[in-house]
Amino acid sequence: MFAASATLAWGPEITQRVENPQPGSPEAAPRFKPLPPPSLNFYGSAGLIDMPSSEMLPDGQYATSYSWFGGQSRYNVTFQALPWLSASFRYNGIRNLNLYGYSTYYDRGFDVRARLWREGKYRPEVTMGLQDFAGTGVYAAEYFVATKRFQTPALSHHSGPGQLKVTLGLGWGRLGSSGAIGNIGGQRPSFVGGSTGGNLSYDQWFRGDFAPFGGIEWQPNERWSLKAEYSSDAYVTETQDSNVFERRSSLNFGAEYQYSDRTRFGAYYLYGSEFGFNVQFQLNPSQPMTPLAIPAGPPVVPRSQWAKTEAHWGQGWSQSQPQKIQLRDQVAEALKREGLILEAIDLQGTRAEVRYRNSRYRSTAQASGRVARVMANTLPASVETFHITPLSRGVGLSTLKLRRSDLEALEFDPEAADALLAVAAVGDASEMPATALHSAELYPAFSYNFAPYTAPSYFDPDRPFRIDFGVDLKASYAPAPGWIIAGTLRQRLAGNVAGGRASASALPPVRTDASRYAQYGTTLQNLYVAHNWKQGRNLYGRATAGIFETMFGGVSAEMLWKPVNSRLALGVEGNYVIQRDYDQRFSFLDYKTFTGHASAYYELNNNYILQLDAGRYLAGDYGATMSLDRVFNNGWSVGAFFTRTNVSAEDFGEGSFDKGFRFSIPLDWVLGKPSQNSFGLTVRPTQRDGGQRVHVPGRLYGGIRASHRDSLRDQRARFWE
Numbered sequence: 001m002f003a004a005s006a007t008l009a010w011g012p013e014i015t016q017r018v019e020n021p022q023p024g025s026p027e028a029a030p031r032f033k034p035l036p037p038p039s040l041n042f043y044g045s046a047g048l049i050d051m052p053s054s055e056m057l058p059d060g061q062y063a064t065s066y067s068w069f070g071g072q073s074r075y076n077v078t079f080q081a082l083p084w085l086s087a088s089f090r091y092n093g094i095r096n097l098n099l100y101g102y103s104t105y106y107d108r109g110f111d112v113r114a115r116l117w118r119e120g121k122y123r124p125e126v127t128m129g130l131q132d133f134a135g136t137g138v139y140a141a142e143y144f145v146a147t148k149r150f151q152t153p154a155l156s157h158h159s160g161p162g163q164l165k166v167t168l169g170l171g172w173g174r175l176g177s178s179g180a181i182g183n184i185g186g187q188r189p190s191f192v193g194g195s196t197g198g199n200l201s202y203d204q205w206f207r208g209d210f211a212p213f214g215g216i217e218w219q220p221n222e223r224w225s226l227k228a229e230y231s232s233d234a235y236v237t238e239t240q241d242s243n244v245f246e247r248r249s250s251l252n253f254g255a256e257y258q259y260s261d262r263t264r265f266g267a268y269y270l271y272g273s274e275f276g277f278n279v280q281f282q283l284n285p286s287q288p289m290t291p292l293a294i295p296a297g298p299p300v301v302p303r304s305q306w307a308k309t310e311a312h313w314g315q316g317w318s319q320s321q322p323q324k325i326q327l328r329d330q331v332a333e334a335l336k337r338e339g340l341i342l343e344a345i346d347l348q349g350t351r352a353e354v355r356y357r358n359s360r361y362r363s364t365a366q367a368s369g370r371v372a373r374v375m376a377n378t379l380p381a382s383v384e385t386f387h388i389t390p391l392s393r394g395v396g397l398s399t400l401k402l403r404r405s406d407l408e409a410l411e412f413d414p415e416a417a418d419a420l421l422a423v424a425a426v427g428d429a430s431e432m433p434a435t436a437l438h439s440a441e442l443y444p445a446f447s448y449n450f451a452p453y454t455a456p457s458y459f460d461p462d463r464p465f466r467i468d469f470g471v472d473l474k475a476s477y478a479p480a481p482g483w484i485i486a487g488t489l490r491q492r493l494a495g496n497v498a499g500g501r502a503s504a505s506a507l508p509p510v511r512t513d514a515s516r517y518a519q520y521g522t523t524l525q526n527l528y529v530a531h532n533w534k535q536g537r538n539l540y541g542r543a544t545a546g547i548f549e550t551m552f553g554g555v556s557a558e559m560l561w562k563p564v565n566s567r568l569a570l571g572v573e574g575n576y577v578i579q580r581d582y583d584q585r586f587s588f589l590d591y592k593t594f595t596g597h598a599s600a601y602y603e604l605n606n607n608y609i610l611q612l613d614a615g616r617y618l619a620g621d622y623g624a625t626m627s628l629d630r631v632f633n634n635g636w637s638v639g640a641f642f643t644r645t646n647v648s649a650e651d652f653g654e655g656s657f658d659k660g661f662r663f664s665i666p667l668d669w670v671l672g673k674p675s676q677n678s679f680g681l682t683v684r685p686t687q688r689d690g691g692q693r694v695h696v697p698g699r700l701y702g703g704i705r706a707s708h709r710d711s712l713r714d715q716r717a718r719f720w721e
Helices: 321-337 364-378 404-410 416-423 667-671 701-705 709-714 716-720
Strands: 014-018 031-035 062-069 072-082 085-099 102-117 125-131 141-152 162-173 182-184 208-219 224-230 251-258 263-270 274-283 340-348 351-358 385-392 399-403 425-427 445-460 463-478 483-495 522-536 539-547 552-561 568-580 588-603 608-616 622-631 637-645 658-666 678-683
Touching: 072 658, 141 208, 251 274, 321 340, 321 351, 321 364, 340 364, 351 364, 364 385, 364 399, 364 404, 364 709, 364 716, 385 404, 399 404, 399 416, 404 416, 416 716, 568 701, 588 701, 658 667, 709 716
Parallel strands: 351 385
Antiparallel strands: 014 031, 062 072, 062 274, 072 085, 085 102, 102 125, 125 141, 141 162, 162 208, 182 208, 208 224, 224 251, 251 263, 263 274, 340 351, 385 399, 399 425, 445 463, 463 483, 483 522, 522 539, 539 552, 552 568, 568 588, 588 608, 608 622, 622 637, 637 658, 658 678
16 A cells, blocks of 8 residues: 655745864855645644644745555645635545445545744644545544654755754644543544535534644755654544544554655655655745846936036927827837837926826836836936826726936936835826827737637546646737727647536536536637726726626626725625627527626735625525635635525535635746746535636726835836836
8 A cells, every 4th residue: 555645835944054074165155945845644733643733834835745555545626815814625535435326436625724832942733623624524634733843963064953852742633533541522423514515513523532643854965854643533434434444553653755855755654564655845925936137127317417408409399299190109119129118208307298008017016117217218317207007908007106216316316216216106097188199100009919728627526636638829909998899719739627527506507517618618718898097096997898707708897995905895786697608609508797896905914805795696596605815926826615595505516605715826936037927726625516707808996006006006016127
C-alpha cells in the first residue's frame, strides 16, 4: 500500500545563516537562506503527517495538495486568509467503503483553523481547528494543538542551525477515536452531516470522546525534515466497518525533501501497515513566478531645464486651435509609446485634463503615473494643474488631480509615493467640457483575437474530474464611446464533459444540464450589445441585450452607486432571460424567468471585499448570497461564497445549499510581462440549480473600484514605475 500527498506554497518565515569559511572570497559574507514554510499534512493543513500542528502558513499563501494512503485519496486546497486564520477545501475518495452504493465513496469537506496566540520565548503557539465541519462529517474533528520550535546545532560549518518542532494536541471526533482520556457531552455520531451534507453540525463540536495526539519534526537544514507522530484517529469506519486498510499501530513516520522553493517531496510509513509518498506545492501572491519586467517610464524633466519662457508655444497658445491640435497629437503619440490611448484632452491655459484608455497595465496608478510624466514633458510650461481620468467603455471612472510642480519636486524623493498621495486629490470624473479635443479615428473600432479555453467539471462520482478544451474566437466592435457589440465563437477540440451526469433536479435545470450543452463542437458562446454611461455624480449605468452565456440570453440592466472616496457601493440589477437551446446557436427553450438582485459592496481592511446580493435567482428561488474576496495589489484574488434561498435542503439536493470558492491569478504574475488578463476557477463542491445567477458580461463594480481612491492608495508606489 502507498500513501501520497501534494501541496503548493512558498513564503520565508524562518531564516538560517550560512557562512563560507574561506576568508577573502566573494562568498565569505554570511548568507541567509529561508527555512521552508510549514509543510502540509494529509488533510492539506499545516501539520505533521496525518495530524495537525499549530503552525500557520505565510500570509496570503495558496496551497494545493493531494494525499493518498490506505485506499484514501484527498485533494486539498488551503488559503492563509489572514496571518492567524486559514481555510481548506478537500475532495476525498475512499475505496471499498461501499457507502450509498459506490465502490469508491467520494466526499467534500471544509476546514478552518484559527491561531489563539503566537509562540513566545517559553510559550508555544496554540491553534484551534475545525475539520470537515461543513460536509457529511466523514472526517469531522475538532482540536486544540500547540507547537514549540527549538533551534538545533548545525550539522556542519557549511550549513546553518536546524530546527526541532514539538507538537501536542487534544482532539474530538476523528481525532478522539483512539486512546481517549475523557468524554464531554456523551456519545457522538460518526457521520454528523447526513447523506446530503452541507449543514453545520455545531451542536456536535467538541463533543464526545477526546484524546491526545502529538509528534516531532526535525529540520536539519532548509532541504530535509524528519517526522514522527502519534495519531489519535482510530479509522473506525475504514478498518472495522470496511476493509479499506489495516491499522496496526498509532505511530507514523516520514521524511520530506524540499526540492525547490515551491515543491516538496516526502515518504511515509503509516499505522504499521501503509507506505506512502507525497509531493507538495505552494504559491504566495507576493512572490511572482517571473518578476514583472516593464521598461521604465520617461523621467520628469523639470520645466526649468527646457522652458525659460513661453517662446516655443507663444503666449496665446491656449487660444490657438491649431496649436491645441498639435499638442493633442504630441500627447497621443507619447501615450501610444507607453501602451496607452488618448481619448480626449482639454487645455485651458494653466490646467489640462487628459482622458485615456489603458489596455496594457493592470494597475491604474501605474498607468496614471505614465500619463502624468507624458503631460509634464509635453505640455507648455504654463500648465500647472493636471487632471488625469481613466476611461472604461467610454465612461470616466475617477479624476486624479495633482500639481506639476509636485511631480517635479518629488520624483527622486525616497518617500515619493506617500508624499504625492498627500498632495494629490482623487475626485469624481465629471463630463468632459465641450472645448475638449477628442482623438481622431478612434471610433468605430474593431478587434478580434484567438485564445485557448478550458471548461472543467468537478466531482462526478463516476469520474471526479472532467474537462473540455478548445479555442475561442473573440471579436468586438465599438461604434462610439460607451457602446460595444461583442461575441465569442467556440470550437471544442476534445474533452469528456458531455459524459457527465444528467440532471435529476427537483428545480428547473438552469445549471445541472451542463452535460447536454457539452454535446456540440462548434457553439456561439455569447453575442450581445452593451451600453455603459454615467448617470450623474457617483452613479454608473449598464444595459446589455443578446446572448449572455452558454445557457441564457435576454436583456439586463444595472445601476451602481460608488463614490470615488467611499468604501461602500450599492447596486441593483434586473434581468429577463430565456434558456438557450442545447446546440447554442440562435434558438431557445421554453423556460424564461426574471432574475435580479440588490447588492452591497464594502472594502474591508487587508484588501478584503465583502459583497451581499439579495434577490431572485434563475430557478425562481429567493434568497441572498454572501461572498468575501481578498484582492491583492498585483491582481491575485482568492475568495469564497455561499447562498441561502427558500429552497429546502431536500429540494436543493446534495450539498444542501450553494457554496464554493474561487481564485484568479494574473497572467503578468506568471509571465513577467504587462497584461490585464487573468486565469482562474470557481469551484463548487456540488453544482446544483438553487441559488444560481446568470453570467452577464461587463458587470460594473470590479472595473470601477480598481480606479477609485482606495485602490489608487494601495498601489501608490506603482505611480512611479
